[in-house]
Amino acid sequence: MRLIARTLTALVLFGVALGLYLTRPAALPDGFFANGTADPQAGALVFAAAGCASCHVAPEVEGEGPPVLAGGLAFLSDFGTFYAPNISPDRTAGIGAWTLSDFARAVTLGVSPGGAHYYPAFPYASYQHMTSEDVVNLFAFIQTLPASATPSRPHAVGFPFNIRRGLGLWKLAFVPDGYVVGADTAVLERGRYLAEGLVHCAECHTARNAVGGLNRAAWMAGAPNPSGKGTIPNITPAALDWSASDLVEYFTSGFTPDYDSAGGQMVEVIENLSQLPRADREAIAAYVKALPAVP
């Protein structure tokens, strides 16, 4: 009897230890910043490609001048409501007191400086691909933006999703290393880095399973709109017959091949993409044309 009790205790302890081990927040790989000299101007392009402002600028604030990353935009989901945090350079309300490592770990691994997992409303599953050079430059650019003292609004997420440790398992299951689509030319590699990484197209264009993991088997094949209105289109060649030049024009001016203008969230995506060098938009177009067709 005692033996059984001991075995059980040992098993439970082992289970807990295994659970803690599996859900532990990851650390940055060694040498992540090997060639890190900061260039804020290059960082501005990373900032645009990654679409940081689309979520982190306070809603209903539009205007001239540099973006104020005060946060506050709400993201409704089946798990609760997430609010984009303040990532302005304010030392208390924002990320002004963060080190470069804190920032890199947050962006590429979805782990806070205090070691807590972030919710995947923050697209770190895509940003995991970000090169250290781009992280360094992005961090430098964000430092140049205005600080805002507006405190971040806490997420409204109920049990059990409010246990952040559980997100460690989510990451294990749904954030595999590596890219989804093959790339055999330099242009396709660049396009893939942008589309699967910085621009995080799949976060909206790929459907999710019941617990929010992306369905990689139907990559970019469309999904319900989280806002509840309509669907986000399938952009694989099975459904989208736009030419590469149509796509580049769409990413540049927002015009569809019928010369209608882009709608919904793509308006903001295009505001961001139009700031990139033309070659980058051509690379994304090449990637989209090369996607495996998913009906």
Added chain:
Amino acid sequence: MRLFGLALTTLAATAVAFTALADGHSKALESAIQARKANMGVISYHTGLLGAMAKGDTPYDAAIATAAAENLASAASMNRMVLWLEGSAQGTMEGTRAKPEIWSDAAGFEEDAMALETATAAMVTAAGTDLDALRIAMAAVGTACGDCHKANRGPRN
């Protein structure tokens, strides 16, 4: 009894008159919607000519680009007072995606429409300059279209 008959006739006549008036009014709104759509078609046709050059699908031709840009700028600067009649919003009328915000925030709509006038006026100069200028102007026209549609165009359904 005769009084009652008279009252009834008057009532009926009034009702007919009101229906006719409402009908005429609704016809005017429908015509305005048709005209707006035609105007959008003119805008889209000329934007398409410029867009094909921006894409490299047709070769750049300064004369054609200028002609397209001039028509585009004309279409974009039509007097909005008689096109955007109050009461012709999506939800009230069929066949339109015009949001009620066009009238409830008239200043905002005017600002968005002026942005297109400015961008298309700049296109007239750019179109005759060279392909690079045309492409830059094209992005600005696209932004103006997109911003206005975002604020003032309702969902498709």
